[in-house]
Amino acid sequence: MTASDQHRRIHAALRDIPAGRVVSYGRLAARAGIVRGARIAVAALRHAPDDAALPWHRVLRADGRIGFPPDHPLHAEQVHRLRSEGVVVTKGRVRMSNFADQAHDSDGLLLQADEPPSTN
DNA sequence: CAAATGACGGGGT
DNA sequence: AACCCCGCCATTT
Numbered sequence: 001m002t003a004s005d006q007h008r009r010i011h012a013a014l015r016d017i018p019a020g021r022v023v024s025y026g027r028l029a030a031r032a033g034i035v036r037g038a039r040i041a042v043a044a045l046r047h048a049p050d051d052a053a054l055p056w057h058r059v060l061r062a063d064g065r066i067g068f069p070p071d072h073p074l075h076a077e078q079v080h081r082l083r084s085e086g087v088v089v090t091k092g093r094v095r096m097s098n099f100a101d102q103a104h105d106s107d108g109l110l111l112q113a114d115e116p117p118s119t120n
Numbered sequence: 121c122a123a124a125t126g127a128c129g130g131g132g133t
Numbered sequence: 134a135a136c137c138c139c140g141c142c143a144t145t146t
Contacts, residue, residue: 003143025128036141038128043143045127059127067127074127 006034010044017058019085021101022094024062042067057081064096 009032017023029037045056057078068075079089087099
């Protein structure tokens, strides 16, 4: 499988993440059938054309933090986009336990404490 | 072709 | 929790 194939898979996997939910770079890659692919996911997003209309803002680090450094302009942009679809972002971080998209994940434990995702 | 670079992840301190 | 450190792997230098 070529590198661009991987990128396409990443993009496809990302389109499956519903609004109001998020995924980590690593899990996104895993969904695309790529192991150890966190950095590939990054490349796939960075290479994505601006008009790709991908929900790139739904991708966060495994610990729930925004990937961009706080001073980066896209950091604010991402926070805004996430909030606009109901995701609670506190100090540049999201509670993965509450907002991670678990479709097809094996870790059965789901908890639904805080703010339920609402599209507003 | 060798070396550096990331929108990373997981483990250890 | 906040760091630091090291492994990862396509892309860029």
